[in-house]
Every structure is written in C-alpha cells, then in structure tokens.
Amino acid sequence: MSASWQIWRDRRGRLSPLRIAALALLLLPLAKALFDAGAIAHGARPLNDLIHRAGFWALVFLGVTLAVTPFRRIARYGNLVDVRRMLGVGTFCYIAVHLMLYVADQSYDLGKVVHEISHRVYLIVGGVAWLGLAALAITSTDGMVRRLGGLRWRRLHQAIYAIALLGLIHYFQQTKADVTVPIFAAGLFTWLIGYRVLAWWQAGRELSSLGLAGLAVVVAALVFAGEAVGIAIEFRVSPLRVLGAAFDFDAGIRPGWQVLAAGLAVAVFDVVRARWNSRLARPRTVAAE
Numbered sequence: 001m002s003a004s005w006q007i008w009r010d011r012r013g014r015l016s017p018l019r020i021a022a023l024a025l026l027l028l029p030l031a032k033a034l035f036d037a038g039a040i041a042h043g044a045r046p047l048n049d050l051i052h053r054a055g056f057w058a059l060v061f062l063g064v065t066l067a068v069t070p071f072r073r074i075a076r077y078g079n080l081v082d083v084r085r086m087l088g089v090g091t092f093c094y095i096a097v098h099l100m101l102y103v104a105d106q107s108y109d110l111g112k113v114v115h116e117i118s119h120r121v122y123l124i125v126g127g128v129a130w131l132g133l134a135a136l137a138i139t140s141t142d143g144m145v146r147r148l149g150g151l152r153w154r155r156l157h158q159a160i161y162a163i164a165l166l167g168l169i170h171y172f173q174q175t176k177a178d179v180t181v182p183i184f185a186a187g188l189f190t191w192l193i194g195y196r197v198l199a200w201w202q203a204g205r206e207l208s209s210l211g212l213a214g215l216a217v218v219v220a221a222l223v224f225a226g227e228a229v230g231i232a233i234e235f236r237v238s239p240l241r242v243l244g245a246a247f248d249f250d251a252g253i254r255p256g257w258q259v260l261a262a263g264l265a266v267a268v269f270d271v272v273r274a275r276w277n278s279r280l281a282r283p284r285t286v287a288a289e
C-alpha cells in the first residue's frame with residue numbers, strides 16, 4: 001500500500017510508469033508556461049494570457065479523461081483506467097487555477113467577480129461547468145464512491161458529458177474571431193460521445209475498425225455541416241458556399257478534415273493493434289495444440 005499522496009505509485013505501492021507518464025502530461029502545460037514566462041510577463045495582459053492557457057488545458061484534459069474509455073479498448077490496454085481519476089482531478093486543478101487567475105485579474109474584488117459571473121452569459125455557462133467539475137472532483141475519492149454507492153456515483157459522474165458541452169459553449173462564446181480550434185475541439189468531443197453511443201447501441205460490444213472509420217466519417221460530416229450552418233447564420237451567406245470553401249486548401253485545412261484525419265488514424269491504429277494482438281496470440285495457440 002502507498003500513501004494516498006504518492007500518486008505516482010499504484011495501489012500496491014509499486015512505482016507506476018503509467019501514472020508517472022500521466023503526471024508528466026498534466027504538468028506539461030505548467031512547464032510550458034514557466035518556459036514562456038518571459039514572453040508572458042512582457043505581453044500586453046499577462047494574467048489574461050494565463051487565464052487562456054489554464055482554460056484551454058482544462059478543456060484538453062477533460063477530453064483526455066473522456067478518451068480513456070475508448071482508448072483502453074482500442075489500444076487493448078485495460079490498465080489505462082488506472083489514470084482516469086488522476087486525469088479528471090488534474091482537469092479540475094487547471095479549472096480551479098483558471099478561476100483563481102480570473103479573480104486575480106479582477107484585483108481580488110470578490111463582489112465584482114460575482115457580479116460579472118452572474119451577468120455575462122459566457123461566464124454563467126463557465127460557472128455552471130466549474131461547479132459541476134468541482135462536484136465530480138469532490139466525489140472522486142474511494143470513500144465517496146462507497147458512500148454514494150456505485151450506481152448513484154456513476155449516474156452523478158455522467159454529468160461529465162453536460163459539463164464538457166458547457167465548457168465547449170463557453171469556449172465558443174469567448175472566442176472573438178477565428179473559431180477553427182473550437183470547432184475542431186467540438187468535433188473531437190462529438191467523436192468521444194459518438195463512440196459511447198455506438199458502444200451502448202451495440203450492447204457494449206467492441207466497435208470494429210470499420211465501425212470506427214464510419215464514426216470518423218459521420219462526425220466529420222457533422223463538423224462540416226455545423227460549421228457551414230454556423231458561418232451561414234453569422235455572416236448571412238449560403239451554407240453551400242461555405243461547404244464549397246472546405247475544398248479550397250490554400251485557405252487552410254478546415255476542422256472537418258482534421259477531425260476526419262484524427263478519426264481515421266484511430267481506425268488504422270485499431271487495425272494495427274488487432275493484428276499485433278493476433279500475432280502475439282498465435283504462438284500460444286500453437287503451443288496449446
């Protein structure tokens with residue numbers, strides 16, 4: 001057994017390379033901010049820069065946490081679930097820093113903070129997501145799982161999907177000009193939800209490589225359609241014109257293509273892992289014979 005603060009050790013107290021890797025991943029944005037400290041300090045709004053970094057990485061780690069379930073299946077690496085809690089709590093740490101930096105940016109005037117958060121729609125949305133993440137972080141301990149009971153705990157933690165949606169809306173709302181990255185992020189979250197819906201629909205059976213490729217195509221199509229409709233409404237242009245522009249690669253690669261590439265890469269990875277596994281399994285079958 002290891003002390004609970006020794007998060008780099010597994011439950012048996014052994015050093016866990018997987019946990020160390022997850023911890024290193026969680027600390028990477030912090031290291032990057034320290035590396036960029038000079039540039040941040042000499043920038044126009046250092047605190048605002050840090051608020052953006054913390055918010056962005058919180059959303060990334062929220063996605064990474066949600067990716068554990070599909071990737072432990074696709075990578076045939078069930079142990080991955082061992083770092084899910086660490087990634088989830090790490091997400092909350094970034095979002096806690098995000099709010100603390102915001103409070104600092106408001107010169108620690110708590111009255112003003114409450115007034116702003118309750119009067120600006122994007123902050124109300126962020127605030128609700130923040131409270132949701134706090135509730136999930138508080139109830140993430142073994143003791144809380146026992147106290148709530150498995151079923152109630154699982155139901156509560158399903159709120160993560162609504163929280164992710166609110167986090168994405170907050171991200172879109174605060175983005176002033178280019179929404180390429182938020183659209184790409186929304187596409188990846190759609191894939192993560194789509195995977196779960198398909199797995200549930202197939203009564204928990206694994207998705208085939210072909211199923212994963214199909215999911216990539218459907219999600220990419222949704223991203224193209226969503227972007228076209230969004231831009232059409234915002235700028236009063238024809239959505240078909242926006243769709244046509246997706247094939248103009250000189251103007252940049254639209255997020256729909258990026259999501260398609262990421263989704264197909266996952267399907268290819270699934271094929272490779274399946275072959276690898278069957279190759280490893282073959283000698284054992286021969287030996288059994």
Ligand code: HEM
Binds near residue numbers: 051052059099
């Ligand atoms: C009370 C809670 C929150 C407050 C007060 C808050 C505040 C802010 C502020 C002030 C900005 C910068 C806006 C600007 O410069 O105009 C921002 C950006 C952002 N926030 Fe939040 N936020 C909160 C919750 C959240 C949550 C829960 C998430 C994610 C789960 C999140 C993710 C983001 C992201 C992704 C950005 C943009 C980062 C980028 O530019 O790359 N925020 N937030």
